[in-house]
Amino acid sequence: MKKVILHMALLFILSGCGFVYEEQLTGNYYLVAVDVKDDMTVCYHDEPELWLGIGKEGVYEVGYDEHFILTKNYKVLLDSAGMSLHRYDKSITEYYIIPVDNTQNHFDAQENYFGAFTEEEFEAKRKELGVSDDITFKKL
Numbered sequence: 791m792k793k794v795i796l797h798m799a800l801l802f803i804l805s806g807c808g809f810v811y812e813e814q815l816t817g818n819y820y821l822v823a824v825d826v827k828d829d830m831t832v833c834y835h836d837e838p839e840l841w842l843g844i845g846k847e848g849v850y851e852v853g854y855d856e857h858f859i860l861t862k863n864y865k866v867l868l869d870s871a872g873m874s875l876h877r878y879d880k881s882i883t884e885y886y887i888i889p890v891d892n893t894q895n896h897f898d899a900q901e902n903y904f905g906a907f908t909e910e911e912f913e914a915k916r917k918e919l920g921v922s923d924d925i926t927f928k929k930l
Contacts, residue, residue, distance in 0.1 A: 830849040887919060
């Protein structure tokens, strides 16, 4: 009987797994929030059950085309070991640029981004990389 209850509890826990938010942007790139929408991040998803975050969490605006993904993120607050506290300084915006490459493996994708930038640094890097001015940000 204990075994049956344990299996039922495990099934109940596993059935609750998932995301509170998931949206495909382009190709293997998705916007994902695991527990709360404030923890939104861009993920690369090229294998079943494997979602690897790119850049930092705290995405609150995004823009993209088939070549680049742009994000505005709230600054992540870190503990003394440099780990995310999953809290954000919403008075500070950081910008990220993610080149789209659907042919790379997930580990390479995880490191393939530019940022965090201030708005001025972001605009300079955007121009340097030739990111289209047609990409506009959408609030999430």
